[in-house]
Amino acid sequence: MKKKSIxxxxxxxxPGELTTWVSPVVDELxxxxxxxxxxxxxxxxxxxxxxxxxxxxxxxFKVANSWNKFELITKSKSLWKLLIKPRSFAxxxxxxxxxxxxxxxxxxxxxxxxxxxxSITYAEWIARWPQWxxxxxxxxxxxxxxxxxxxxxxxxxxxxxxxxxxxxxxxSLNNNKHYVALLPGSxxxxxxxxxxxxxxxxxxxAKENQNITFIIPMAPTTDEKExxxxxxxxxxxxxxxxxxxKTIKNIxxxxxxxxxxxxxxxxxxxxxxxxxxxxxxxxDLAITTVGANxxxxxxxSLPMLVVxxxxxxxMMNAWDGIFGVIGKISFINRLLTFMVKYIYFKKNKFxxxxxxxxxxxxxxxxxxxxxxxxxxxxxxxxxKRRDQLKSISDNLHKERGENGAxxxxxxxxxxTIKNL
Numbered sequence: 001m002k003k004k005s006i007x008x009x010x011x012x013x014x015p016g017e018l019t020t021w022v023s024p025v026v027d028e029l030x031x032x033x034x035x036x037x038x039x040x041x042x043x044x045x046x047x048x049x050x051x052x053x054x055x056x057x058x059x060x061f062k063v064a065n066s067w068n069k070f071e072l073i074t075k076s077k078s079l080w081k082l083l084i085k086p087r088s089f090a091x092x093x094x095x096x097x098x099x100x101x102x103x104x105x106x107x108x109x110x111x112x113x114x115x116x117x118x119s120i121t122y123a124e125w126i127a128r129w130p131q132w133x134x135x136x137x138x139x140x141x142x143x144x145x146x147x148x149x150x151x152x153x154x155x156x157x158x159x160x161x162x163x164x165x166x167x168x169x170x171x172s173l174n175n176n177k178h179y180v181a182l183l184p185g186s187x188x189x190x191x192x193x194x195x196x197x198x199x200x201x202x203x204x205x206a207k208e209n210q211n212i213t214f215i216i217p218m219a220p221t222t223d224e225k226e227x228x229x230x231x232x233x234x235x236x237x238x239x240x241x242x243x244x245x246k247t248i249k250n251i252x253x254x255x256x257x258x259x260x261x262x263x264x265x266x267x268x269x270x271x272x273x274x275x276x277x278x279x280x281x282x283x284d285l286a287i288t289t290v291g292a293n294x295x296x297x298x299x300x301s302l303p304m305l306v307v308x309x310x311x312x313x314x315m316m317n318a319w320d321g322i323f324g325v326i327g328k329i330s331f332i333n334r335l336l337t338f339m340v341k342y343i344y345f346k347k348n349k350f351x352x353x354x355x356x357x358x359x360x361x362x363x364x365x366x367x368x369x370x371x372x373x374x375x376x377x378x379x380x381x382x383x384k385r386r387d388q389l390k391s392i393s394d395n396l397h398k399e400r401g402e403n404g405a406x407x408x409x410x411x412x413x414x415x416t417i418k419n420l
Contacts, residue, residue, distance in 0.1 A: 006044040006417050007096030011111060013053030013076070015220055016296055017102030018060055019275055021122070021161045022048070025101065026069050028410035042417055045093065047072040049111060051079055051103040059220060079107070083114050095420045097413060100133075101161075109133055118416050122161065122409065125357050130154060135416065137409050139400075142357075156412065159405035162299035173255075173282045178212045178383050180205070181280055181302070182268065183288035186219030190289050192237055193312050195230035197372055199243040199262055201287060204376030206266040212383065214268040215256070215283065217276045224248050224258055224270065237312050241372070255279055284389060285382055287375065294363070295353040299400060303392040305382065306352040306365045307375055354396055362395045 008029070012022050026046060033042055048070045050060050061075050072090050074082050086092055096117040100108035105121050105128045112119035113132075121133045123143045130136060130151035137158045138144045144155045173179055182202065184194025202214045218224075231238060231245045238244075244263040248270075251259055256269040271279060277300055280286070286297050286304040297304050350356045352363050366375060382389060 004043070004095070005093045006042060006420065007047060007093045007115070007117065008044045008413060008417075009047045009049060009096060009098045009111065009115070009117065010101050011049045011051055011098060011103060011108040012101045013051050013060070013103035014292070015060060015063070015274065016292060018064055020296075020299070021101040022064070023067065023069075024161065024164050024406040025099075025409050026067075028406040029413055030069075032407070032410045032414055042414065044417065045071045047074075047090075049074050049079070049082065049107075050076040051107045052076045053103055083110060086115060095417075097416050097420075099409075099413060105129055105133075118420065120409075120412060120416060122158075124161075127155070135412060137405075137412055139405070140402075156408075158408035158412070159402035160299070160400045161405045161409070162296070163400055163403040164406045173213075173279070176211075178209075178285075179283040180212055180214055180379065180383075181283045181286040181288075182214055182216045183286060183293050183297075184216070185289045185291065186222055190291075191222065191226060191230045192235050193309060194289055195227055196235065196238045196241040196243065197307075197309055198287065199231060199245070199266075199268075200241045200372035201376050201379070202268055203243045203262055203264045203266050204373050205379050207264070208376070208380055209383070214266070215271065215279065216260075216268055217271045217274065217280060218257075220274045227260070227270075240312075243372075285379065287379065290351045292353070298354040298363075298396045301393045301396045301400075303382070303389045303396070304352070304363050305375070305378060306363055307370060308351060308365075308367045309370050310367065311369045354399055358395075358399050362399065363392055 010022055010026070012018055033044070046069060048064055050073065053076065061073055064070065064073050074089055078089070082089055092115055096115060098108050098112035098115065098117050098119045100119070100121040108121065109119055109129050109132045118134045120135045120137060121127055121129070122137045124139045126143060127133070127136045127138065127147055130147050134154065136147065136155040138155050139160050141157060144152060144157055147155055182198045184198045185191050205212055228245060228248065229235065245260055246263050247261045248258050251257060255271065257272040258270040260268040260270065262268070275296070280297070280302055281300050283302060286302050288294060288297060288304050288306055290306060290308050294304065294306060350361070350365065351367060352365055354362045355365065364378070366378070
């Protein structure tokens, strides 16, 4: 007699989580199930529910669908419809489990309650709703320590899903050179400052040290045309910087897709592949804006210098969303700038994810009225100090969890299903 199907529903959001969390867990789950004896194998159906995310590219559905791993994938824009009327998407087995692997943890709990399924929350930094989730898979002991005592029994420490990143190939860049990755951002607000600011950093560094090669791993939401736009006179911030793009050319038979040559003859290589951990792992240093990218760099223990120039905050008419709209009103623009500079920045001690979570300075942050020349000097100093870079890398590694998390989470899912 054929066993009744069980639904395994994964909740996730952005491109990073899909690649580094969802895919490895699904692979390990299928691998574990296939290793079981025939009479112990579980008849389950895999479904992916995408939830709203400010870092989403809009390509998540297409990417996940190309893997051919899921019976059903629902788009983030359909979340409320799914919660209200799930049977309009598919027939749902009576029993199942919902696993949180990205987004807001509340969505997975709400969906589990709606479907009448068990829930497992993967908590990288904090389990936000321990009273409502059935099981918690924690990255490390620090996560478990934050859970109220009466809910700790729900928690298992499984390690760091990002530590299980499998490189598709081993890439070895020219060891006679130093490689510095530049991450100017992916959203309009960040790129408008990041492109001219980072171009000028590269020019200052190249002037002093010709043995450094610059790499930009392009966010999936950007393309080379945006790089040209944000260094042009159409971007009002460029008037504060002298570095410009002279040419962008395609490259064939290379790890890189394009090469930028600046007006000062500095070459910067662009990579379209996302993620490109194979190349990033071979870099000496990354210069990055604040954001989720600092967590990804931390996951591969890449030393980073985090920069946030605050002198352009008043350029809010270049921002996305409501800030961009109301930022066009002069007095509101000044008020918001004041609030961000003198309240938000003073209230928050750290801005890079590894520093926030460690509650101490692991990677250097340069926040304020900073100049590309000043950052370039620090880059040159760090490149010479191999011991300092190694210390940053070692500390990043210590803050992460152990590897093997994908396999352990797959085991949790299987055990939960067996107990349904």
